[in-house]
Amino acid sequence: MLEKVDLSVRIEKKEYKAQTEVLAEKWQSLQLKIKDLKIPVLIVLEGWSASGKGTLISKLVNPLDPRYYNVYTINRAAEENAMRPHLYPFFRSTPEKGRIAIFDKSWHRGLIPEHLEKRPLTKLEKASYYEDINDFEEQLANDGAVIAKFFLHMSKKEQKGRFAALSSNPVTAWRVDEGDKSQNKNYEKYLPFFEEMIERTNTGRAPWFVVEADDSGFAAVKIYKILTELMEERIAERAGRRLSGEARLPLGGESILKSFDAKKNITDENYKRRIAAAQAKMTELCYKLYAKRRSVVIAYEGWDAAGKGGNIKRLTQPMDPRAYEVVPVAAPSKEELDHHYLWRFWNKYPKDGHIAIFDRTWYGRVLVERVERYCADDEWRRAYKEINDMERQFYNHGTILFKFWLQIDKDEQLARFNARQGNPLKQYKITEEDWRNREKWDLYEQAIGDMLLMTDTEYAPWTVVESNSKKFARVKVVEHVISVLEKEL
Amino acid sequence: MLEKVDLSVRIEKKEYKAQTEVLAEKWQSLQLKIKDLKIPVLIVLEGWSASGKGTLISKLVNPLDPRYYNVYTINRAAEENAMRPHLYPFFRSTPEKGRIAIFDKSWHRGLIPEHLEKRPLTKLEKASYYEDINDFEEQLANDGAVIAKFFLHMSKKEQKGRFAALSSNPVTAWRVDEGDKSQNKNYEKYLPFFEEMIERTNTGRAPWFVVEADDSGFAAVKIYKILTELMEERIAERAGRRLSGEARLPLGGESILKSFDAKKNITDENYKRRIAAAQAKMTELCYKLYAKRRSVVIAYEGWDAAGKGGNIKRLTQPMDPRAYEVVPVAAPSKEELDHHYLWRFWNKYPKDGHIAIFDRTWYGRVLVERVERYCADDEWRRAYKEINDMERQFYNHGTILFKFWLQIDKDEQLARFNARQGNPLKQYKITEEDWRNREKWDLYEQAIGDMLLMTDTEYAPWTVVESNSKKFARVKVVEHVISVLEKEL
Numbered sequence: 001m002l003e004k005v006d007l008s009v010r011i012e013k014k015e016y017k018a019q020t021e022v023l024a025e026k027w028q029s030l031q032l033k034i035k036d037l038k039i040p041v042l043i044v045l046e047g048w049s050a051s052g053k054g055t056l057i058s059k060l061v062n063p064l065d066p067r068y069y070n071v072y073t074i075n076r077a078a079e080e081n082a083m084r085p086h087l088y089p090f091f092r093s094t095p096e097k098g099r100i101a102i103f104d105k106s107w108h109r110g111l112i113p114e115h116l117e118k119r120p121l122t123k124l125e126k127a128s129y130y131e132d133i134n135d136f137e138e139q140l141a142n143d144g145a146v147i148a149k150f151f152l153h154m155s156k157k158e159q160k161g162r163f164a165a166l167s168s169n170p171v172t173a174w175r176v177d178e179g180d181k182s183q184n185k186n187y188e189k190y191l192p193f194f195e196e197m198i199e200r201t202n203t204g205r206a207p208w209f210v211v212e213a214d215d216s217g218f219a220a221v222k223i224y225k226i227l228t229e230l231m232e233e234r235i236a237e238r239a240g241r242r243l244s245g246e247a248r249l250p251l252g253g254e255s256i257l258k259s260f261d262a263k264k265n266i267t268d269e270n271y272k273r274r275i276a277a278a279q280a281k282m283t284e285l286c287y288k289l290y291a292k293r294r295s296v297v298i299a300y301e302g303w304d305a306a307g308k309g310g311n312i313k314r315l316t317q318p319m320d321p322r323a324y325e326v327v328p329v330a331a332p333s334k335e336e337l338d339h340h341y342l343w344r345f346w347n348k349y350p351k352d353g354h355i356a357i358f359d360r361t362w363y364g365r366v367l368v369e370r371v372e373r374y375c376a377d378d379e380w381r382r383a384y385k386e387i388n389d390m391e392r393q394f395y396n397h398g399t400i401l402f403k404f405w406l407q408i409d410k411d412e413q414l415a416r417f418n419a420r421q422g423n424p425l426k427q428y429k430i431t432e433e434d435w436r437n438r439e440k441w442d443l444y445e446q447a448i449g450d451m452l453l454m455t456d457t458e459y460a461p462w463t464v465v466e467s468n469s470k471k472f473a474r475v476k477v478v479e480h481v482i483s484v485l486e487k488e489l
Numbered sequence: 490m491l492e493k494v495d496l497s498v499r500i501e502k503k504e505y506k507a508q509t510e511v512l513a514e515k516w517q518s519l520q521l522k523i524k525d526l527k528i529p530v531l532i533v534l535e536g537w538s539a540s541g542k543g544t545l546i547s548k549l550v551n552p553l554d555p556r557y558y559n560v561y562t563i564n565r566a567a568e569e570n571a572m573r574p575h576l577y578p579f580f581r582s583t584p585e586k587g588r589i590a591i592f593d594k595s596w597h598r599g600l601i602p603e604h605l606e607k608r609p610l611t612k613l614e615k616a617s618y619y620e621d622i623n624d625f626e627e628q629l630a631n632d633g634a635v636i637a638k639f640f641l642h643m644s645k646k647e648q649k650g651r652f653a654a655l656s657s658n659p660v661t662a663w664r665v666d667e668g669d670k671s672q673n674k675n676y677e678k679y680l681p682f683f684e685e686m687i688e689r690t691n692t693g694r695a696p697w698f699v700v701e702a703d704d705s706g707f708a709a710v711k712i713y714k715i716l717t718e719l720m721e722e723r724i725a726e727r728a729g730r731r732l733s734g735e736a737r738l739p740l741g742g743e744s745i746l747k748s749f750d751a752k753k754n755i756t757d758e759n760y761k762r763r764i765a766a767a768q769a770k771m772t773e774l775c776y777k778l779y780a781k782r783r784s785v786v787i788a789y790e791g792w793d794a795a796g797k798g799g800n801i802k803r804l805t806q807p808m809d810p811r812a813y814e815v816v817p818v819a820a821p822s823k824e825e826l827d828h829h830y831l832w833r834f835w836n837k838y839p840k841d842g843h844i845a846i847f848d849r850t851w852y853g854r855v856l857v858e859r860v861e862r863y864c865a866d867d868e869w870r871r872a873y874k875e876i877n878d879m880e881r882q883f884y885n886h887g888t889i890l891f892k893f894w895l896q897i898d899k900d901e902q903l904a905r906f907n908a909r910q911g912n913p914l915k916q917y918k919i920t921e922e923d924w925r926n927r928e929k930w931d932l933y934e935q936a937i938g939d940m941l942l943m944t945d946t947e948y949a950p951w952t953v954v955e956s957n958s959k960k961f962a963r964v965k966v967v968e969h970v971i972s973v974l975e976k977e978l
Contacts, residue, residue, distance in 0.1 A: 085886035091835035346580035397574035
């Protein structure tokens, strides 16, 4: 969901100065600690052309002792004429223990559209490419390396402006080539390539961070913060400590939720007509599903009081009760805790021809478990890939997978909480825990954004459902399910 | 190299009784420790039909407290009619923390020839299958599970005998079906499938052990020993200790080297004629190599004094000195130690059209570093897959890869050591270290066998060169290189 990241964020000059001063000093002293602890560090900067990688690298190395870092720029031409396996130059450039290596572009390049334009990689070539990259990073991580990967994300407009500025200056005009222009022109086509690269190589020990780079000062501060936190985390780990405090280091999806307008609405009449039509169709499709022996998994996530229950009810009303199961997911039992966190979901996997509807899901790992620190940072960070891997298995089996996020805004939630509290029939639905969760709204917003950013895959996409109006939400879900099933069956 | 494992090993009844008594008791007490420490354990038994999995499982569970283990038998028919993703039944059966789950056949089944006969998996399907399996095992290992996988290896003759015995008894005749008979008939075709399964899923935290199962008593003792050692290792790890002593737990290749007759010979006249012919051809092939821009990597490994130097000399004599580089690999420098162990080999990777000859190689990780404990058990165990991954990259790039193991026997080595010591011109070639290594002959034999077992892949096969006669060895190497190059160019 790269396209939903808010790229309008800016930092004021004064604020930028004050922050970088402090962070640069911290960064400098961390370099020396890393050196003493002999931790090798790899920093990768990937992103759109003209997203400011060079400038950012200057800012990063400026405070450092130049004897203990290297910067590598990946030359596109050199790489295309590769006379050796594609990872060769990167393996050579891996840093000595205690040193920092900064990569201006990286081993992920081969996947990037510039290269694909000539001859697109086949599915098999791509799988093999991703496998190589993940093997490579895993080897280094197993050897003790810290790997931080930054994707500098920029808007089409900003990129266009930068190209224009560069081109109009005779000194810099050479820097804009045909490939760059094509990237800007085909911006929307490039997005899914970048997304796939991030989703498939985002591992627990070599995570991606998406950085809003329309404002280079904002990007610099963000990268500084992430790097210093990552280093502190690793240094603490070496000393056998774990950093306390709030769940840290969001991966870049903080703003995604804000891009959805929860207030979307529908008229009563419109609702009645459409829900009735959709439900009629649903009955028919369920029979087809059974006849064709396809299974369906529907995952519901959403804020407390977002209306999951009522939504599920409208969806299942027209279904044959023998064909579906609703699986309510509460806090894990002792038996469930004694297994891998995905175990209880595998247990409820529907047979071919059947439907399983999960009221809350495996995404709890990267939502409540992350925010409440029920699991270690390492555990939720690697969960994105674990979940993508699992959902790819569902997909490969032929299962049709839906993932709904029911989005309401903070005011709407408050109104619903108060309404529940005031209604004796609904009081049971509201607990102290709901109020406590609400206090952590911002942390949840980060976690939800990262979830949407990292697990919105081609084979298992998310649908965000604007749910301030329950009716709008119900129609959207039922109609979406129908339209996909019609295509698939 | 499954076909080279010595399956004639037997254990005497008395010895069997004495050993299993001790081991069973140990196993029993370890079960309780595992339970207290909440370590989940998965034990997988795979192998040929009628290799005695059932009997072995009885022996394994017999001493255990039945409240804390489960046995799962994978029903072929049930799996074939799978109504859910192929890992579903296995994820469900993963043990609770502190429990032991024993699998009679397992998630590796889908790769096994019975299933392939109907419609062979494509390369892409296979890659995706292996990826799923490795993801699955990695998830469990990350969650703290001990995973031990046993491949029960049996000779064609023994299998045939067992089928005949079963068939001739009316009570057991039903147990032999058409699939079993076909497996015995096509024994040689099944071997590479099993090998590939082992090589591609042999990870540091979910290792395979090959067990000689022609004698069920021998197999039982071996499995007991491996399991008890693995458990002790993990229990020590939990307590923050590392077990001392010799490199432990060979993976099953102990006997492989013994199957090669190092004494093969050649007449002087034959040698002169063939080496001259081969060398003439080599010059020509090197030009072709350059013209077609293919690169070649030649890896030499072998016992001390096996004659690597002289062999390399005969190979390179006819080559254009601009076309090749010989890379002598000694103990790593400080700079090399400060990098990943594969770094220094990547550094020497030949350009397209060129040849790199490594005099000792990356296999040092699983030979000297394993035997001398220069690296942790975890490190050499995961090295097989790391090396296979790296060599697959070489292959995918189009590099032609040779791996030679120069085999001499223990007497021949002694004779050569003594000759060196007696010759003032060659004394520099023999050191105290050589004598020390010689004392660890048996440990090296295990390590070499495991290396051949686990890294003899389709894309990077080993050639064992019988080298008691240096002349025989030289002709074999040069002629082998030529025959492969002729096919490739």
